[in-house]
Structures are given as structure tokens and as C-alpha cells.
Amino acid sequence: MIKHLRKFDNIKLLCLLENENLKTKVVEELKNCKNMSVVSTIDGQQPSEMKYDIVVMDYNFTEAYEFITALKKSKPHLPMIVLTDSDDDETILKCLNLGASSILSKQLNFINLRLAMITALNTSKRVDKVSFKDGIYYDIYRERFYNNDSAIKFTNYEFLVLKLLLDNKEEPISYEFIKEKVWKEKKMSIFTMRNIINKIRKKTYYDIIKNNSSKGYQIDTIAS
Numbered sequence: 559m560i561k562h563l564r565k566f567d568n569i570k571l572l573c574l575l576e577n578e579n580l581k582t583k584v585v586e587e588l589k590n591c592k593n594m595s596v597v598s599t600i601d602g603q604q605p606s607e608m609k610y611d612i613v614v615m616d617y618n619f620t621e622a623y624e625f626i627t628a629l630k631k632s633k634p635h636l637p638m639i640v641l642t643d644s645d646d647d648e649t650i651l652k653c654l655n656l657g658a659s660s661i662l663s664k665q666l667n668f669i670n671l672r673l674a675m676i677t678a679l680n681t682s683k684r685v686d687k688v689s690f691k692d693g694i695y696y697d698i699y700r701e702r703f704y705n706n707d708s709a710i711k712f713t714n715y716e717f718l719v720l721k722l723l724l725d726n727k728e729e730p731i732s733y734e735f736i737k738e739k740v741w742k743e744k745k746m747s748i749f750t751m752r753n754i755i756n757k758i759r760k761k762t763y764y765d766i767i768k769n770n771s772s773k774g775y776q777i778d779t780i781a782s
Contacts, residue, residue: 571595571614572597574619612638614675703720723777
């Protein structure tokens with residue numbers, strides 16, 4: 559059961575669109591998307607370094623096929639919507655073999671495109687987040703913590719402490735280890751540490767960080 563809806567205006571979108579008229583239309587239709595990249599040429603693009611939540615692609619942008627294949631290797635569950643002006647079996651088969659989650663006509667209808675994106679985002683297998691209680695999760699690709707899709711505003715030290723605990727979630731980590739990795743050469747007391755931990759708990763929930771007095775701190779995660 560999907561409890562919290564992922565909305566298209568809060569994701570990182572990649573549009574592979576070579577045709578200028580189609581590009582203009584898509585950009586206009588999706589102008590509410592806060593983080594959208596429109597690619598008209600593949601030169602210099604490195605698929606393995608790209609971290610997107612969803613792709614919208616023009617079927618006729620043939621130069622993008624090899625790029626998409628490489629991108630899907632690094633992120634196999636990446637949702638993709640293909641725009642085409644043909645509905646013949648060969649076209650449909652090629653789109654499906656490419657990994658398309660939806661195939662839409664280039665005679666774009668904003669409602670249909672939006673619904674296809676939201677459906678793809680919410681039904682694709684999530685391998686890009688770590689879940690906590692109360693709807694809180696960490697988005698690996700955007701490197702941000704969210705509460706029901708609203709970004710949680712942490713200070714730099716709060717984020718670094720929480721991220722360090724997450725990176726070492728299998729076992730408690732000591733005060734000294736946190737001090738070394740987060741504060742490095744700067745001065746820091748146990749009271750500063752406790753203050754940071756308390757602020758993180760207030761912004762999330764108390765048990766997100768568990769305290770073992772003899773071993774240190776450990777983060778509380780649940781299965782995604």
C-alpha cells in the first residue's frame with residue numbers, strides 16, 4: 559500500500575528532447591517541476607554520474623538510445639516515459655524493450671503526462687531511499703532527508719552527524735569517531751554533541767538516534 563504520494567514537482571527530471579517544438583511544449587507543461595534538465599545532445603554526458611528520478615524521452619531522438627541503455631544499467635529501476643507519434647507494434651515493442659514505463663503520444667495532454675509520471679514514480683521499485691518511522695526517509699540521490707516528501711532543514715553539523723550514523727548503521731559509533739569525522743580538527747564537547755542529537759530528534763522523532771552508553775550512537779532505520 560502506498561501511504562505517501564511522490565509528486566512530480568519534487569523530483570529530479572531528465573528530458574531527452576531533440577525537437578525544439580516538442581522541447582518547448584514539454585518544458586512549458588512541466589514548468590512546476592523544480593529540478594528539470596533538458597538535454598538536446600548527448601555529447602559529454604556521463605550516464606553513470608547522473609542521478610535522476612524519472613526520464614521523459616522523444617522516441618525519435620535516436621542518439622539517446624545508447625545513453626539510456628547505459629543509464630539504465632546504473633539505475634535499472636529508473637522510470638521512463640517515451641513520447642512518440644506512432645502506435646505501430648514495432649514502435650511499442652522497441653519502447654518496451656528500452657524499459658519504458660509509459661508510452662504517450664507527442665500530441666501531449668498535460669494531465670496524461672502528469673498522471674503517467676506520478677504513476678511511474680509511485681509504482682517503480684525504490685532502491686534510492688532509506689526509510690525511517692513516521693514517513694521520514696533519506697533520498698540517496700538527492701542526499702536529503704524528507705518527511706512525507708517535504709525536505710527537512712538540518713544545519714550542516716546536524717546533517718553530517720545523521721549521515722555519518724546512516725553510513726555506519728550496522729553498529730553503534732563512538733563519540734570520538736563522530737568528533738573525528740564531523741568536527742575534524744575543530745573543538746567540540748560532549749555537550750555540543752548532545753545538543754546536535756537533541757535537535758535532530760526534535761526535527762524527526764526521538765528514537766531515530768539510539769544511545770548506548772557503553773558503545774555510542776546508532777541510527778534507527780526500517781525496511782524500505
